[in-house]
Amino acid sequence: MNESPASSSETPMVRFERVSKRYGALTVLDQLDLDVASGEKVAIIGPSGSGKTTVLRVLMALERIDDGVIHIDGEPLTHMPQGDSLVPADARHLRKMRGHIGMVFQHFNLFPHMSAVQNCMEAPISVLGLGKEEAHARAAELLTMVGLADKLDHHPAQLSGGQQQRVAIARALAMRPRVMLFDEVTSALDPELCGEVLNVIRELGSAHQLTMLMVTHQMGFAREFADRVCFFDAGRIAEQGSPEELFGNPQHERTRQFLRAVMEAI
Amino acid sequence: MPANRTGSAGTSPTGSSPAAGALAAAAILGFAGGLVVSSFAGFRDFLPELLRGAAVTVQVAAGGSLVAVAMALLATAARLYAPLPLRWLAVAYVELFRGTSALVQLFWLFFVLPMFGISLSPMTAGIAALGLNIGAYGSEVMRGAIEAVPRSQWEAASALSLGRFRTLRRVILPQAFVTMIPPWGNLFIELLKATSLVSLITLSDLAFKAQQLNQTTLRTVEIFGIVLLIYLALSLLVTLAMRALEHRAGRRLLRGKETG
Numbered sequence: 001m002n003e004s005p006a007s008s009s010e011t012p013m014v015r016f017e018r019v020s021k022r023y024g025a026l027t028v029l030d031q032l033d034l035d036v037a038s039g040e041k042v043a044i045i046g047p048s049g050s051g052k053t054t055v056l057r058v059l060m061a062l063e064r065i066d067d068g069v070i071h072i073d074g075e076p077l078t079h080m081p082q083g084d085s086l087v088p089a090d091a092r093h094l095r096k097m098r099g100h101i102g103m104v105f106q107h108f109n110l111f112p113h114m115s116a117v118q119n120c121m122e123a124p125i126s127v128l129g130l131g132k133e134e135a136h137a138r139a140a141e142l143l144t145m146v147g148l149a150d151k152l153d154h155h156p157a158q159l160s161g162g163q164q165q166r167v168a169i170a171r172a173l174a175m176r177p178r179v180m181l182f183d184e185v186t187s188a189l190d191p192e193l194c195g196e197v198l199n200v201i202r203e204l205g206s207a208h209q210l211t212m213l214m215v216t217h218q219m220g221f222a223r224e225f226a227d228r229v230c231f232f233d234a235g236r237i238a239e240q241g242s243p244e245e246l247f248g249n250p251q252h253e254r255t256r257q258f259l260r261a262v263m264e265a266i
Numbered sequence: 267m268p269a270n271r272t273g274s275a276g277t278s279p280t281g282s283s284p285a286a287g288a289l290a291a292a293a294i295l296g297f298a299g300g301l302v303v304s305s306f307a308g309f310r311d312f313l314p315e316l317l318r319g320a321a322v323t324v325q326v327a328a329g330g331s332l333v334a335v336a337m338a339l340l341a342t343a344a345r346l347y348a349p350l351p352l353r354w355l356a357v358a359y360v361e362l363f364r365g366t367s368a369l370v371q372l373f374w375l376f377f378v379l380p381m382f383g384i385s386l387s388p389m390t391a392g393i394a395a396l397g398l399n400i401g402a403y404g405s406e407v408m409r410g411a412i413e414a415v416p417r418s419q420w421e422a423a424s425a426l427s428l429g430r431f432r433t434l435r436r437v438i439l440p441q442a443f444v445t446m447i448p449p450w451g452n453l454f455i456e457l458l459k460a461t462s463l464v465s466l467i468t469l470s471d472l473a474f475k476a477q478q479l480n481q482t483t484l485r486t487v488e489i490f491g492i493v494l495l496i497y498l499a500l501s502l503l504v505t506l507a508m509r510a511l512e513h514r515a516g517r518r519l520l521r522g523k524e525t526g
Contacts, residue, residue: 060425091430098427109422113440122436123426175426 011074013038013179013211014059019068021054021235028054030235031068038073038178041205041212043222043243046232047258052215055232056181059213060103061094072100072179099127102172103181106188108164110156116143116167117152120174128175135174142170146200162193166200173204180204182214194218201225219262223247231255284509291502298495308488312479316489319475320496326392326461326471327500331454333397338404345409347430356405363402368460371395376467392464400457404450411446412438444515451508455501472496 012035021029028051036042044052057063059070061077069086070077079086080093089097110119120139124130130138143152146166156164165185172180182201186194198221204210205225216222222229223243230240231252239246239255250256337359344356363371372395375386386394415438423433465474476493480486 062421062424095427095429098425101425103425105418105422105425107418109418111419111422111437123428126429126432126436127427171426 010038012036012071013040013073014213015071015074016055017069017071019058019065019070021051021058021063021065027235029058029065032236034230034237036179036211036213038211039209041225041227042214043226043229044213044215044232045217045219045222045229045258046238050232051235052232053183056103056183056213056215059179060101060181061089061098072097095127099175100177101179101181102175102177104165104168104172104183104185106184108156108161108168108188110164110168110171112156115153115155116148116159116170119156119167120171123171124174138174139170142173143167145203146170147196160193161189162196165189165197169197169200169204177210179211179213182212182216184215184217186216186218217262219247219259231258233258284506284513287509288506291506295495295499295502308485309492311483312485312489312492315479316472316475316492316496319470319472320500322464322469322471323458323461323473324500326389326396326464326469327454327458329389329393330396330400330457330461333393334400334404334453334457335450337398337401338408341401341405342408342412345405346412347434359398360402360405363398364406368395368399369463369466371399372463372467388464388467388469391467392461392469396457396460396463399460400453403456404453407446407449407453408442411442411449414445415441444512447508447512447515451505451512454504454508458501458504459497 014034014036016032016034019029019032020027030051032051032055034055044055046052054063058065059077065078069079075097076086076089077094077097078089080089111122114122117136117139120142121132121135124135124138125132140149140152143149146169148163148166148170151159151163151167156167159167169185185201186197189197198218201212201214202225205212214222214226226243228240229243229246230237231246231250231254232238233254239250239252246255247259250259341356341359344352345360348356372391375395376388376391379386412434419437419441420433423437428437461471462473465471465477470478472493476489480489483489
């Protein structure tokens with residue numbers, strides 16, 4: 001049931017082409033190639049400093065890349081065509097391309113001065129040009145979907161961490177993205193609150209044709225949810241495969257070490 | 267929740283409520299005022315004249331405050347978001363007016379500019395000089411408050427495709443506003459006290475009236491006692507107003523913090 005959709009011949013939803021990212025002398029992404037098919041759920045695991053969060057941050061265009069090209073559904077994200085060549089994207093192009101992508105952060109990053117429903121309405125109104133009522137209806141529907149129908153007018157400070165993270169998911173979905181990025185979304189939560197957030201992601205995955213990339217430390221969730229697991233090490237994908245392959249029969253010594261260390265921690 | 271970023275906004279509407287503070291201030295003021303009224307016959311003789319001076323003081327302080335806020339806004343916007351030449355101009359303004367004395371600035375506007383054919387009325391010169399001076403400090407306050415809003419707020423807005431200006435207006439400034447209220451309170455009080463400088467450019471403000479009365483009557487203790495109280499009362503008013511503003515803005519930002 002986990003045929004690798006990467007083998008399909010259609011245009012991948014996300015394509016990293018020899019992407020490098022450096023901070024001074026430190027190379028965080030090292031000529032990374034990665035294709036993610038439309039609707040595919042990819043889990044990204046790896047030791048800290050392996051570049052896994054950077055993958056999401058450059059895909060969201062929060063960081064510039066130093067080399068290579070990223071494509072979203074065949075269209076360059078980090079560059080734009082000008083004549084026959086590609087030139088680095090300007091702010092306008094970036095903003096347009098970001099519209100295809102939603103991101104959920106480790107620390108939620110909700111707007112503290114806005115209620116839950118206002119958090120979800122701001123971008124649809126100002127970026128998509130939705131009317132107030134339409135934006136409110138969409139926000140209320142999404143907040144209901146994540147189980148917060150009774151918290152529309154609560155401010156972030158009045159919500160638990162798990163509830164805040166679910167608002168953050170609804171806020172990203174309100175822009176109707178085609179790709180959703182989850183950056184260690186349960187790492188800042190108390191263990192008993194992780195379940196409610198993971199449940200929301202699980203439902204999203206089964207009900208929508210969303211393409212999802214998630215950086216996670218929850219190996220159990222990655223195993224159950226992902227179509228493909230990528231193990232990152234030193235800015236590259238050291239090993240990837242179906243969850244069964246990667247968790248059941250890891251090929252590389254580095255992967256085995258990492259998995260052993262993670263399992264011991266539990 | 268350990269990850270409560272709202273705390274970094276730096277306000278804590280907890281602790282002593284503004285109402286209690288106001289009550290204490292009113293009590294002290296009332297007591298001191300009563301003491302003066304009962305012990306100084308001079309109160310009746312001098313108060314009307316001094317209050318006329320205080321009216322001028324309030325006028326200069328209010329006008330100066332408006333100019334200060336406007337200049338601080340302009341300079342901050344220019345320094346953070348304008349093209350280079352404008353940015354330099356804003357930096358030059360801030361450094362020049364922070365780095366020289368308010369008295370010298372006032373004299374420049376009133377005594378030097380006329381030599382170049384620009385004559386300002388004493389009131390205009392006073393308001394402009396104090397506004398420009400305090401505005402330079404205010405620009406630093408605003409910049410600090412804006413930069414104190416966590417980067418992650420910019421990133422969250424970016425991820426939602428919000429533009430820079432929209433992010434600033436809808437996400438960053440409402441949070442920065444709360445942090446900058448207390449330092450602005452300090453600046454307004456600084457400005458209020460600095461208004462006494464305008465007595466040196468022929469304006470009959472509170473300080474000017476006091477000196478005048480003192481020279482003709484020599485009842486120094488009474489006159490300057492009353493002047494002290496009037497300045498104190500005015501600055502307490504500023505403090506109370508800013509506290510109320512802070513409380514309101516803070517409650518909007520962290521609504522339910524106390525109940526949650």
